[in-house]
Amino acid sequence: MDSAKRIATLNRIRKLSRLMDTSLRIPGTGFRIGIDPIIGLIPGAGDLISTGFSAYIIFLAARFNLPPQDLAQMIFNITLEGVVGTVPLVGDLFDAFYKSNIRNLAILERHLTVVEPELEKVASEFEKLAS
Numbered sequence: 001m002d003s004a005k006r007i008a009t010l011n012r013i014r015k016l017s018r019l020m021d022t023s024l025r026i027p028g029t030g031f032r033i034g035i036d037p038i039i040g041l042i043p044g045a046g047d048l049i050s051t052g053f054s055a056y057i058i059f060l061a062a063r064f065n066l067p068p069q070d071l072a073q074m075i076f077n078i079t080l081e082g083v084v085g086t087v088p089l090v091g092d093l094f095d096a097f098y099k100s101n102i103r104n105l106a107i108l109e110r111h112l113t114v115v116e117p118e119l120e121k122v123a124s125e126f127e128k129l130a131s
Contacts, residue, residue, distance in 0.1 A: 001063060006119055013060050013108065017101040020053055037095040040085050047085040054078040054101055061108045070111055074104040 001009070021034040036053075040046040058074050066074075077100035084098075085091035112119055 003119065006064070009060055009063060010112070010119070013057055014105060016053065016057050017105040020050070020101045021099040022102060033096045034101075036101070037092045040092045040095050047082055047091070050085065050095070051078060051082040054081070054104070057101055057104060061104065064108060064112065066108065066111055070107050074107055077103050
């Protein structure tokens, strides 16, 4: 994958992670949630849909040749959120606080800071311009 595609993929991961976990501010508070806990309110299918989005984010992140332990941590994050998310109401609250996609984005960005610092810098600048 060339640099332009890598930057586009990284920015897609960032946008999806934020959409799922921090895209909405709760009025009167500094707390943010995404559409993940909202989708989770759909009985039966909600958690499956949210886990599918999270799995897609990991699929995209795997293109950056993450070490196996980082991929395992990312899979653990979405598995935990998916399993706990099946518990009515409590699971949706857990989704709102745990934010597995943002945690996984942090794992990816930490990896890129070490192995491809120039990509991380260019992608950050590109994202600022695009916002």
